[in-house]
Amino acid sequence: MLKLENINITFNKNTANERKALQHIDLDVADGDFVTVIGSNGAGKSTLMNVISGSYEADTGKIFLDGKNITHLKEHQRARTIGRLFQDPLRGTAPNMTIEENLGLAYSRGKRRSLTIGIRKKDVSVFRERLKELDLGLEDRMKMPVGLLSGGQRQALTLLMATIVTPKLLLLDEHTAALDPKTAEKVMRITDKIVKENALTTLMITHNISNAIEYGNKTIVMSQGKLLLTIEGEQRANMTVEKLMKLYSDTAEDELSDKMILQE
């Protein structure tokens, strides 16, 4: 589904601030894989997502999505098939537009029909059903401006917007990190439900090691711009936070991110 071949990116080349943010990254993500991504501070996790989404162009290497070479496609072209969520709940939704209008915009992605034609009654009932599944009571507030929602409600809505037209790939960049622990857990459960129900191929950066092990079917560990470990199958099934920490310190040259949440 997603294939990265020898991706390299260096920032501020030939200066004192030169930074090899991604070095020789090869990655193969199968259809329906839910991959969690962890690593140290500045390991290159967000850069990896930026290169996949087209926010940054890699210096060298190739990216294939669903068999198509997307290496030189612009970000807006990739956005038709790649959904992305960020840490900041304010990104991804239009605050002055209502829940219904935001969903209408997301629903029209990749279609010729635009908002000017208006939101059809049929679409509104689809939105209501999908909002109901979030179990946040948003289905009764569809005319409310999104700017009035809490961070957790907004992330759940953004998630729905990113997946209401099924994307080929979903990128989650610490999308629960700015939420309080209880809300983060709720948004994580909603995420897991949506990913499973739609068999979405997903990459999720998290600083929560127990989430990294609990959710998804594969974990990749990054350090200093490199892909350090891939944990899957039986090894992953038997993985604990302590074992993963030990594995990291035995393999990496640096410390695991100080942002990491370690409790199980």
Ligand SMILES: Nc1ncnc2c1ncn2[C@@H]1O[C@H](COP(=O)(O)OP(=O)(O)OP(=O)(O)O)[C@@H](O)[C@H]1O
């Ligand atoms: N646009 C940029 N210009 C210059 N340097 C950058 C840029 N983006 C990222 N970097 C650098 O590349 C390295 C990797 O950054 P990246 O944000 O990908 O790390 P990360 O693993 O997501 O870290 P964190 O967990 O701290 O968010 C860092 O040293 C960062 O300072």
